[in-house]
Amino acid sequence: xxxxxxxxxxxxxxxxxxxxxxxxxxxxxxxxxxxxxxxxxxxxxxxxxxxxxxxxxxxxxxxxxxxxxxxxxxxxxxxxxxxxxxxxxxxxxxxxxxxxxxxxxxxxxxxxxxxxxxxxxxxxxxxxxxxxxxxxxxxxxxxxxxxxxxxxxxxxxxxxxxxxxxxxxxxxxxxxxxxxxxxxxxxxxxxxxxxxxxxxxxxxxxxxxxxxxxxxxxxxxxxxxxxxxxxxxxxxxxxxxxxxxxxxxxxxxxxxxxxxxxxxxxxxxxxxxxxxxxxxxxxxxxxxxxxxxxxxxxxxxxxxxxxxxxxxxxxxxxxxxxxxxxxxxxxxxxxxxxxxxxxxxxxxxxxxxxxxxxxxxxxxxxxxxxxxxxxxxxxxxxxxxxxxxxxxxxxxxxxxxxxxxxxxxxxxxxxxxxxxxxxxxxxxxxxxxxxxxxxxxxxxxxxxxxxxxxxxxxxxxxxxxxxxxxxxxxxxxxxxxxxxxxxxxxxxxxxxxxxxxxxxxxxxxxxxxxxxxxxxxxxxxxxxxxxxxxxxxxxxxxxxxxxxxxxxxxxxxxxxxxxxxxxxxxxxxxxxxxxxxxxxxxxxxxxxxxxxxxxxxxxxxxxxxxxxxxxxxxxxxxxxxxxxxxxxxxxxxxxxxxxxxxxxxxxxxxxxxxxxxxxxxxxxxxxxxxxxxxxxxxxxxxxxxxxxxxxxxxxxxxxxxxxxxxxxxxxxxx
Amino acid sequence: xxxxxxxxxxxxxxxxxxxxxxxxxxxxxxxxxxxxxxxxxxxxxxxxxxxxxxxxxxxxxxxxxxxxxxxxxxxxxxxxxxxxxxxxxxxxxxxxxxxxxxxxxxxxxxxxxxxxxxxxxxxxxxxxxxxxxxxxxxxxxxxxxxxxxx
Numbered sequence: 001x002x003x004x005x006x007x008x009x010x011x012x013x014x015x016x017x018x019x020x021x022x023x024x025x026x027x028x029x030x031x032x033x034x035x036x037x038x039x040x041x042x043x044x045x046x047x048x049x050x051x052x053x054x055x056x057x058x059x060x061x062x063x064x065x066x067x068x069x070x071x072x073x074x075x076x077x078x079x080x081x082x083x084x085x086x087x088x089x090x091x092x093x094x095x096x097x098x099x100x101x102x103x104x105x106x107x108x109x110x111x112x113x114x115x116x117x118x119x120x121x122x123x124x125x126x127x128x129x130x131x132x133x134x135x136x137x138x139x140x141x142x143x144x145x146x147x148x149x150x151x152x153x154x155x156x157x158x159x160x161x162x163x164x165x166x167x168x169x170x171x172x173x174x175x176x177x178x179x180x181x182x183x184x185x186x187x188x189x190x191x192x193x194x195x196x197x198x199x200x201x202x203x204x205x206x207x208x209x210x211x212x213x214x215x216x217x218x219x220x221x222x223x224x225x226x227x228x229x230x231x232x233x234x235x236x237x238x239x240x241x242x243x244x245x246x247x248x249x250x251x252x253x254x255x256x257x258x259x260x261x262x263x264x265x266x267x268x269x270x271x272x273x274x275x276x277x278x279x280x281x282x283x284x285x286x287x288x289x290x291x292x293x294x295x296x297x298x299x300x301x302x303x304x305x306x307x308x309x310x311x312x313x314x315x316x317x318x319x320x321x322x323x324x325x326x327x328x329x330x331x332x333x334x335x336x337x338x339x340x341x342x343x344x345x346x347x348x349x350x351x352x353x354x355x356x357x358x359x360x361x362x363x364x365x366x367x368x369x370x371x372x373x374x375x376x377x378x379x380x381x382x383x384x385x386x387x388x389x390x391x392x393x394x395x396x397x398x399x400x401x402x403x404x405x406x407x408x409x410x411x412x413x414x415x416x417x418x419x420x421x422x423x424x425x426x427x428x429x430x431x432x433x434x435x436x437x438x439x440x441x442x443x444x445x446x447x448x449x450x451x452x453x454x455x456x457x458x459x460x461x462x463x464x465x466x467x468x469x470x471x472x473x474x475x476x477x478x479x480x481x482x483x484x485x486x487x488x489x490x491x492x493x494x495x496x497x498x499x500x501x502x503x504x505x506x507x508x509x510x511x512x513x514x515x516x517x518x519x520x521x522x523x524x525x526x527x528x529x530x531x532x533x534x535x536x537x538x539x540x541x542x543x544x545x546x547x548x549x550x551x552x553x554x555x556x557x558x559x560x561x562x563x564x565x566x567x568x569x570x571x572x573x574x575x576x577x578x579x580x581x582x583x584x585x586x587x588x589x590x591x592x593x594x595x596x597x598x599x600x601x602x603x604x605x606x607x608x609x610x611x612x613x614x615x616x617x618x619x620x621x622x623x624x625x626x627x628x629x630x631x632x633x634x635x636x637x638x639x640x641x642x643x644x645x646x647x648x649x650x651x652x653x654x655x656x657x658x659x660x661x662x663x664x665x666x667x668x669x670x671x672x673x674x675x676x677x678x679x680x681x682x683x684x685x686x687x688x689x690x691x692x693x694x695x696x697x698x699x700x701x702x703x704x705x706x707x708x709x710x711x712x713x714x715x716x717x718x
Numbered sequence: 719x720x721x722x723x724x725x726x727x728x729x730x731x732x733x734x735x736x737x738x739x740x741x742x743x744x745x746x747x748x749x750x751x752x753x754x755x756x757x758x759x760x761x762x763x764x765x766x767x768x769x770x771x772x773x774x775x776x777x778x779x780x781x782x783x784x785x786x787x788x789x790x791x792x793x794x795x796x797x798x799x800x801x802x803x804x805x806x807x808x809x810x811x812x813x814x815x816x817x818x819x820x821x822x823x824x825x826x827x828x829x830x831x832x833x834x835x836x837x838x839x840x841x842x843x844x845x846x847x848x849x850x851x852x853x854x855x856x857x858x859x860x861x862x863x864x865x866x867x868x
Contacts, residue, residue, distance in 0.1 A: 066816055067814075067815030067816030067817065067853045068815070069815070202809070202812065203812055203814075205814075205817070206808070206809050206812065206813075206814055206817075207805075207809060208817075209808075209814040209817030209820050210795075210804075210805040210808045210809060210813075210814065210820060210824060211752070211792065211793065211795060211796070211805060212750070212751070212752015212753070212791065212792035212793045212795075212821050213752065213793075214817060215751065216754075216818060218751075218754075218755065219745075219751035221746075221749055221751070227746055251735075252734065252735050253734060253735070269734075269746070269747070270734065270738070270742045270743070270745075270746035270747050271741075271742040271745070271746055271755070272734060272735070272737075272738035272739055272741075272742035272743070272746075273734070273735070273738070273742075275758075276735070276737075276738075342852060343816070343818075343852060344754070344756055344762070344764060344816065344818040344819045344850065344851070344852050344853075345754070345756075345816070345818045346755065346756070391816075391817075392816060393754075393816050393817070393818030394816045394818060394852050394853065395816075396852070422755070424758055425756065425757040425758055425759070425761075425762075620812055624812060624815060624855075624858075627854055627855070627857060627858070628815050628853045628854035628855065629854070630854065631853075631854025631856065632852065632853075632854055635852075653757055653758075653759050653761055654757050654759075654761040654762050654850060655759070655761055659762075659850045659852060660854070660856075661847045661848075661850065661856075662842070662843060662846045662847050662849070662851075662856040662859065662860065663843035663844075663846075663847045665854070665856035665857060667857050668857060
């Protein structure tokens with residue numbers, strides 16, 4: 001195991017700078033008895049850990065909790081190596097400080113891409129092990145024994161005599177005075193010695209979610225806060241023309257009307273008055289250059305551009321020759337819609353712009369961009385932007401974008417005192433950064449024995465990397481745009497994959513749970529199923545043949561087939577579908593059972609997953625992410641579609657952009673393959689797998705191939 | 719005008735228009751933030767409270783309709799007959815993910831158990847299908863309601 005550590009943070013001077021900023025940070029009290037005062041003397045070996053003289057262990061969390069269980073999982077990494085009870089950790093959200101809390105993979109202070117465990121698996125364990133080593137050294141010095149002869153247990157250093165021990169709290173002063181140990185002195189535990197990692201632990205943030213005490217960003221209420229309801233131009237790029245300020249101000253409780261370049265906000269004593277004032281304001285808009293944007297035009301553009309060559313992401317073998325020699329050739333167009341995120345916590349941000357600083361109370365996945373955007377808008381130096389990051393009421397990628405913060409700061413600049421800007425659900429759905437619409441062209445061929453001989457896939461759609469990180473583009477290929485498509489788990493003799501960037505006018509696009517794979521796995525796993533059907537072979541058997549050189553993928557497939565009862569005969573109009581993927585560093589196989597009514601209504605009755613995500617942290621959280629990830633994708637597969645007309649999004653609330661409800665929810669069963677491999681990501685894996693598992697099951701039930709999402713019951717009538 | 723309302727046994731006054739949804743009185747005027755805003759149209763159930771024991775979407779309930787009715791919010795869930803059992807079951811089975819919808823889920827579940835102490839799956843579907851969870855915790859919600867009712 002490498003001991004490489006994210007270098008700058010093991011530095012006490014840096015830590016002290018960070019702790020000054022901590023003064024204003026959100027403290028997430030997770031049920032540990034509150035202590036009245038911070039001790040004067042603390043042992044703070046790195047930016048993640050502080051131990052005070054009373055033994056209070058504080059863990060400063062670099063990542064944001066948005067339901068994925070990371071507060072608990074990362075706390076487990078620290079507690080394991082520090083050798084303290086999980087219940088004894090007090091957790092704080094990190095302040096914005098990339099040098100100390102930057103993401104080792106993403107190089108910013110960001111939470112996304114199912115990377116939190118992958119990125120911090122080693123750094124946090126090293127942080128815990130380093131602190132433990134210093135505490136042992138402190139005790140060994142006091143006892144005048146060799147540090148190597150000491151052990152630790154649940155917050156104590158044990159003397160080699162087997163009787164004497166010192167609590168960590170007693171060693172704080174001495175440990176704080178010791179120099180950092182050299183990297184080679186830090187030994188991480190072997191997995192066989194883990195006490196916490198790999199065991200199901202209760203999440204640390206649950207109680208506050210059952211009694212109303214946990215505070216999300218939308219719950220922040222600094223003294224004197226007023227509430228603003230916001231209307232953003234219904235067409236991207238439009239601006240307000242007229243606002244009836246008099247009518248708005250006549251509403252009881254309304255204090256101020258704020259007009260920005262593309263929005264109008266009504267500031268009031270409470271949201272009810274603000275919303276009423278916004279309605280009274282009777283805003284008229286100049287729709288601007290995107291006034292004519294329509295779904296029909298977007299699809300025409302994608303259809304046209306997708307017929308042109310794209311940038312080559314991968315090309316091996318002679319696909320053209322193999323296709324023309326194939327016994328059977330299949331050509332297909334797959335289409336995936338724009339999708340909104342609809343986190344349960346609507347977009348919001350509380351902001352207090354002052355001359356000398358700007359404070360934000362928000363739940364964000366992207367501390368770095370929040371800080372940069374706020375500094376740019378206010379003209380303040382970045383270090384004068386103070387962000388109180390909160391537990392997030394659903395991220396799904398939406399809170400990687402900071403447009404909600406940008407709108408709030410623009411409004412806040414015109415308001416004296418703190419103002420909380422709340423988006424209505426309609427604003428939230430109609431002003432998204434949508435998952436791109438993808439238009440994919442595929443051609444595949446099989447030989448006389450049914451074996452695939454050629455695979456060609458051209459992906460056309462918006463590039464997120466081209467907008468936010470153009471340096472990540474590779475000769476015109478968006479690495480996210482082809483993730484899950486360019487490298488398949490299957491052995492194929494000839495493969496050619498292209499990416500064609502197409503940017504529809506008047507639409508913002510960004511990450512959506514499952515990112516690139518949430519699009520590509522649907523296409524790839526559907527098309528493999530098409531080849532299996534053309535070869536007249538069982539979909540599981542077909543995949544097994546192609547996975548003979550991929551033991552981890554083969555194993556999850558075999559396990560899921562066994563657990564799902566693959567091969568059992570099902571009644572008419574019921575079907576079972578399978579999907580296999582390697583994405584986010586995790587192998588996953590999923591089987592969905594569906595039943596299709598005569599009117600075409602699809603009911604998913606059961607989902608079984610088998611997952612190999614390497615070494616595990618909290619198996620129950622893995623199961624929870626399988627359940628949640630699958631249902632998030634299933635909602636989109638059944639219902640998700642954002643469409644445009646006259647520049648406007650046609651959907652508005654949960655009636656027109658429907659979520660899956662409890663009476664439609666299948667039972668999700670999770671089987672974890674024990675593994676000693678490096679940890680993989682888990683938050684998004686099931687989201688990408690569920691689309692093809694379900695549509696392949698629909699094919700099994702009805703012989704109808706779904707190539708366009710969302711699933712349309714009209715196409716499935718008996 | 720100023721309204722006087724009773725929430726969790728305590729009297730509060732709010733000087734707001736009569737058509738102000740109760741949700742905003744509870745959250746913004748009184749400052750009790752356990753009750754959540756999700757959709758504003760009674761489509762998601764995040765704002766569910768009890769009015770005289772009846773589960774009600776506070777986002778569409780105007781304050782002038784309350785009069786002397788007793789309002790109970792998530793902060794007083796424990797005082798309801800099955801409240802503590804539900805909270806314990808939620809923790810035991812690790813129901814919440816992001817947790818934002820869970821105040822509403824728990825208030826709907828408490829109303830269900832008050833009416834139907836041993837609910838069937840169909841009872842649960844019927845009582846809980848107005849509460850949306852985007853994290854997909856439904857199967858654990860179902861199991862936790864059954865655990866709390868056992």
